[in-house]
Amino acid sequence: MANIIVGFNNLANNCTLSGGSWQGTLPLDNLKDRRLYKIARSTNDNTANTQFTVDFGGESLVKIFSLIKHNFSLEATARLTASNDVGFGTLLYDRGTSSVWPVSDSLTLAWEENNWWSGLPTDEQINMFQGITLWVIPNVMARYWKVEIVDTNNPDGFVDIGRLFVSKGFSPLVNASYGLNFSVIDKSEIEESLGGTEHYDEKAKVRAVDFNLDSLDQDEAFGLWYRLLLGQGNTGEVLFVYDYDDSEYSLDRSFLGRLDKINPLATPYFNNWQSGATIKEVI
Numbered sequence: 001m002a003n004i005i006v007g008f009n010n011l012a013n014n015c016t017l018s019g020g021s022w023q024g025t026l027p028l029d030n031l032k033d034r035r036l037y038k039i040a041r042s043t044n045d046n047t048a049n050t051q052f053t054v055d056f057g058g059e060s061l062v063k064i065f066s067l068i069k070h071n072f073s074l075e076a077t078a079r080l081t082a083s084n085d086v087g088f089g090t091l092l093y094d095r096g097t098s099s100v101w102p103v104s105d106s107l108t109l110a111w112e113e114n115n116w117w118s119g120l121p122t123d124e125q126i127n128m129f130q131g132i133t134l135w136v137i138p139n140v141m142a143r144y145w146k147v148e149i150v151d152t153n154n155p156d157g158f159v160d161i162g163r164l165f166v167s168k169g170f171s172p173l174v175n176a177s178y179g180l181n182f183s184v185i186d187k188s189e190i191e192e193s194l195g196g197t198e199h200y201d202e203k204a205k206v207r208a209v210d211f212n213l214d215s216l217d218q219d220e221a222f223g224l225w226y227r228l229l230l231g232q233g234n235t236g237e238v239l240f241v242y243d244y245d246d247s248e249y250s251l252d253r254s255f256l257g258r259l260d261k262i263n264p265l266a267t268p269y270f271n272n273w274q275s276g277a278t279i280k281e282v283i
Contacts, residue, residue: 001246003175004211005136006279007064007167007239008228010034015056015166019146021049023158028052031164034237036069036130036256036283039160050149050159054166059084059141063169064239067100067147068256069162070131074120076100076151076159080135082142093140100133100149101126102247121251129251130162130283136244139168165239165256170224174215176276182253183208185280204283207255209240212263212276221265221273229262229277240279255281 242253
């Protein structure tokens with residue numbers, strides 16, 4: 001099991017995007033807008049039109065690269081590469097071509113499930129969660145990144161992407177303490193008539209995760225975690241990844257969010273710092 005990761009300081013906000021072919025009213029630059037309904041939509045699903053390049057203007061440290069709220073089909077694949085050469089002649093990173101969806105070990109699935117052979121998520125899972133394609137990278141310094149999406153049988157005839165999230169990430173040397181919990185926030189309203197019939201005003205449900213970090217050393221506490229808290233506050237974007245090594249529940253436990261609650265950074269004894277947070281999903 002991998003330790004939790006919290007991505008922060010989204011580099012996509014100030015990058016230059018180019019390549020592919022995107023609809024004029026839903027341009028590629030919408031990936032830089034944190035409002036997820038401001039999607040980028042390709043003109044069609046031809047491979048030449050569903051790729052793009054990211055230019056950070058200079059070498060930048062990247063640990064997390066993610067495409068959020070997309071409509072990729074189950075057959076879709078993507079390749080992620082990085083370079084300091086605009087022509088990508090020399091690659092600093094090449095993830096290779098892989099499914100845009102997490103692929104589970106079939107041995108963890110029930111034989112009767114329709115996805116037993118492929119290990120891909122079911123339609124029910126995809127509809128329940130925002131589409132997210134996630135790469136966790138071994139801290140690569142590069143200026144240019146290229147995403148090449150292949151989804152030529154997309155039922156919609158185009159690809160939609162709601163947000164690009166690229167950042168460094170905080171991952172504690174000692175994982176979050178036992179007691180970490182996931183919850184569902186449902187602000188739907190229920191009214192009951194005099195006769196006892198209930199009427200529902202359903203609202204979107206969002207996820208939240210609450211965790212404590214009880215074994216931080218001073219460098220982690222102030223060189224990383226405290227700066228994350230101070231920089232993002234309660235309104236900044238973060239990307240939470242529970243366990244990147246686990247593909248079976250990756251969709252369930254990875255999401256874009258914000259810090260809803262920030263625990264104080266305390267020192268209960270020598271050379272030990274403790275803190276924590278609650279991260280609430282943004283939709």
